[in-house]
Amino acid sequence: MFYSTNLPNADPAEIARDLFPDMNEVTGKVAANYTLRTPYRLIFSSMKSDEPDDYYSNCFIAPDIALYYQASKEETQIVIHRAHLHKHDFFEFMFVLSGEIYVNIENARHLYRKGSCCILNRNVMHTEEYHTDFRIVFLQISSELMQRLNDELRLSFFSVERERPSSVMSNFIRNNTSSATDTHRAYVDLIPLGDNKEITKTLHDYFDQITHETLDPGIGSTFMILTLLKKILLYISVSDYFSTTPVQIGSDTEYALFEEIEHTMAESTGRISRSQLANKLNYSGAYLNEICKKYSGLSLFDYGMTFCMKKAARLLESSSDNITDIGIYLGFTNRSHFYKIFKSIYGMTPAQYRKEKFSLSS
Template identity: 40%
Template sequence: MASSYTVENIIEQDNLNSGINSYIKILTPIQFTLETCKMSKDDTYLNFLMTSPRENTFYHFQTEEEIQQFNLRAPHIHDFYELLIVLDGEIRQQIEQTEFVFHSGNCCLMNHNIVHKEIFPSDATLLFIGMSKELVKQLAEDEQKVYFPDIEKPGSNPILKFLTDNMDTPDTKEYLDFLPSLNNKDWYHTLHTLTDNILRAIMFPKLGSTYVIKGMLLELFDYLSDPEHFHFTPVHVEADTDFLLFTHISHLLEDTNGRITRSELEQILNYSGNYLNTIVKKYTNKCLFDYGQTFCMKKAAALLSDTDASIAEIMEELHFTNTTHFYKCFKEHYHMTPKQFRTSIRGRMSQ
């Protein structure tokens, strides 16, 4: 028999006893949920701190059996948008019928029409930001009234556009997947600062706190959509799940100009090198090494056309120690030597 419950004016959950899925409604414009899981012989717990402009509440599970029971619960669907940030550790995220592993630094912006749930296999700290449709609508409307349009560029933020587009097409089952760029070593501190500022405005409100919350949310969107900091990929639930892994591989190769080792990719993505090679071959018909070389040669071509760096300097930047090997690789990709390529590009630019 279906049942429902309300969490302190924050959310309301229907079909609580369903083995298929439950339905969660948000009762506040925005809510934060911090989930911390610890699973060890000496210390086992799962804590939930939920806060919103209306109420705060806290839940505590303190045995391994209780955590396992939580992991076995039915998935849920909700009427709001939810941004997941994995602050530490890793979780398994079930999205519709597929299960993904999300690692520290991964983020996921879930549309309001997707069945999903998080599963704790080990220690992890997660932050969920729930945003009502009304809040998203207000952000979109306020975006058109900015004081500095040349800088704030209304209508250009892809995350806000994703949210508003999904509001217009509510049946679309799509989410955004975020992966920190390899050069972004400060993602934890920046995300912590941005979300902490929003949380402080919620927990210690004063005149203007509503505007602070909205402004900090947009600043968070701007940070997550900046390719220098994060790579994000729109994912259709019906899409081939291998494609998301291929996208992650491609972004990491792009970040390193193709000069990342197979073992480094294995460590970051938690898949074997053989499997990563299979995925790349599936989408490019190239092995992982050859696919990485395309990014390396693309960078070499950019340096030849956009800079005055010598060929020796370019080789050094791309970690080539053998001139003959570099020339051979470049000629395979561009059918001319590096010197001929630079001369050809400069000649076209001067015409």
């Protein structure tokens, strides 16, 4: 695994662990919540199956920081095994420059080919699959910046702007920047119409200009980047360029119930039976299992075990307790069962996990 950064006298691996915990920390399969600490961030991601040493790479670009991450095929297999549903506190626009990629969105598998894209709001749970060759750009925009862009997009000096009809994209942005929609889960699929090459070139040029302004900022760079971001949002709103499909997922009531399940699992370290959960939340165990599978992709038992194994992982890292004793503490009377579940989530035995963490910290 290789890292490099533009910050002098800084340890790039430390920066990666701080800014991008989803790429570096073993988190099991619990749906994680990722936070954007800058107004926007670009991620250039690629998968090259014919280059085992440079199999998977990411370049992160944000105000005042750039980080390059490269992983071998073997290291990438670990990332694939640990891939799990996650959501953001920001908006994410994904554009496929070349190749294709599968994305699991709320447990429905979607294929995105060259020129296609999607934009997710803050609550959609998803994960990318790493099985095909691709080059992708992710543009991540904070809620505050998206609200500002939405306000400025409504500003118009010219009649041609005021006469522009409302689009799926403009409705999506408007509907998802309101505090009243904080729990809504929605995204838009965009499929290119006409010349893929021209669409790809135009958006690639915008991303290049944002990259240049971010890496070599000067007076006025902030306003230049704001303009480029608005150009991107306006460009993908044009019905002549993209076929747009808006998707609204689930209901607020269902999602609120899943959050109760998640909270209860966290409180109990996942060691709560279906009947106990049913009594606590006043819903049938079958319905709770259905909601859990819908929003996490896992049964109640498997979902609970991810919390339990996260606790096990913390104990393996922070204590010198015997592994068998850790298993007993977490309610396992069968050592083999504890090992089997831990390995199914983390891709290695508890002993291997402790050894790996010890070697990283020494």
